[in-house]
Amino acid sequence: MVRGKTQMKRIENAASRQVTFSKRRNGLLKKAFELSVLCDAEVALIIFSTRGKLYEFSSASMSKTIERYEMREKDNTGINNKLAALDQNTQNVKEDAQSMAKKIELLENSKQKLLGNGLEPCSLNELNQLETNLERSLSRIRERKNLLFRQQIEKLKQECGMKPSPWSTSTEEETMEVETELFIGPPERRRIQNP
Structure with missing residues (x-):
């Protein structure tokens, strides 16, 4: 059958x-x-x-087998909790990495604009802000350069046995401005006059 x-x-x-x-x-x-x-x-x-x-x-023994099962379940629950925490940590790291990548991209764009590249999409206000930032940076660079020059001159004077000049003080060094022929902006048309 x-x-x-x-x-x-x-x-x-x-x-x-x-x-x-x-x-x-x-x-x-x-x-x-x-x-x-x-x-x-x-x-x-x-x-x-x-x-x-x-x-x-x-x-x-039934009770021992059940206790053994419960212990195993607690271990598995603990492992599952650890895995969940690890997944959450991984997710946080991914979000941080994405945030950092965006910041790096913004910094790269800003760097390119400071170098004069990629200015086409910029508005007039953005260009004015960029010019102001460049002028401030240039001013600080000039101050630092002049300070180093003055320190080097004073050092050379001391080596040669000359007295340091009385007009060179630290407050004067910080506020002194120097004009140069460096110009930021589009080139101007200048006529060369014959002597």
Whole structure:
């Protein structure tokens, strides 16, 4: 006699359902026993019927097996929490990296504008602000350069045995401005006059 394939759905007839439960329960308990003996595995099986009756099998103490299971679940939960924290940390690092990449891009654009490249999309206000920033920077560079020149001159005078000049003071050095022929902006047309 050939068995037909059983459909996996709830059996509607209550008597057939109870008979199937008893047969399959016994087969399941037998398989659990065989698995524990043949493979030396720690097996615990708990079954509750629809009426609430308990059927169980355990190759060792049921309470010890359940405690062992709970410990394993706590470890897995701890690992899962650590993995979640690691994922969150990774996400934060990615966001920081994206933020830094945007800042670097803005700085690169600013650098290119300071070098005179990529000025086409700039508005008049942006160009005026850029010019003001360049003039301030140039002024500080000139002050530093002049200070170093004066210090070098004073050092050379001391080496030659000359006295330092009385007009050279630190406050005067800081506020002194020097004019140069350096011009920031478009070149002016100048006529050269013949002497």
